[in-house]
Amino acid sequence: xxxxxxxxxxxxxxxxxxxxxxxxxxxxxxxxxxxxxxxxxxxxxxxxxxxxxxxxxxxxxxxxxxxxxxxxxxxxxxxxxxxxxxxxxxxxxxxxxxxxxxxxxxxxxxxxxxxxxxxxxxxxxxxxxxxxxxxxxxxxxxxxxxxxxxxxxxxxxxxxxxxxxx
Numbered sequence: 001x002x003x004x005x006x007x008x009x010x011x012x013x014x015x016x017x018x019x020x021x022x023x024x025x026x027x028x029x030x031x032x033x034x035x036x037x038x039x040x041x042x043x044x045x046x047x048x049x050x051x052x053x054x055x056x057x058x059x060x061x062x063x064x065x066x067x068x069x070x071x072x073x074x075x076x077x078x079x080x081x082x083x084x085x086x087x088x089x090x091x092x093x094x095x096x097x098x099x100x101x102x103x104x105x106x107x108x109x110x111x112x113x114x115x116x117x118x119x120x121x122x123x124x125x126x127x128x129x130x131x132x133x134x135x136x137x138x139x140x141x142x143x144x145x146x147x148x149x150x151x152x153x154x155x156x157x158x159x160x161x162x163x164x165x166x
Contacts, residue, residue, distance in 0.1 A: 004130030024133030031065025053080030
């Protein structure tokens with residue numbers, strides 16, 4: 001099994017986690033396909049999104065892979081007037097990670113991290129471990145500690161979510 005910087009940080013911090021590898025084929029909806037490959041509900045697998053505030057700089061949001069980020073809620077969480085997504089072409093330069101392999105833990109620089117509050121309803125969630133095709137499973141509180149994250153309401157309302165397994 002590959003060992004990434006994110007996994008080493010979790011190990012060094014004594015944060016319990018396991019890693020799972022799967023076939024990453026690129027393309028769209030990477031997170032939804034990762035959830036299927038892991039045999040986990042989409043609501044427990046979190047994608048990592050990098051944003052830029054108007055004046056505040058970069059920050060990171062982790063949301064369930066089948067949900068959409070609400071930019072106004074993300075900006076509010078970061079204390080910004082507005083926020084925009086980081087273009088994919090700039091991802092590696094800013095974070096050190098490539099598309100499909102971006103982890104909220106172990107970026108080149110320490111950015112504020114916000115995790116959708118839905119994570120708190122689970123004992124274990126999955127986030128990217130820092131490489132395409134590699135996820136780390138850990139307690140939401142472990143992610144909060146490792147990434148110095150805060151929990152916040154970050155996603156658009158989903159009227160059809162009631163009854164779905166999240």
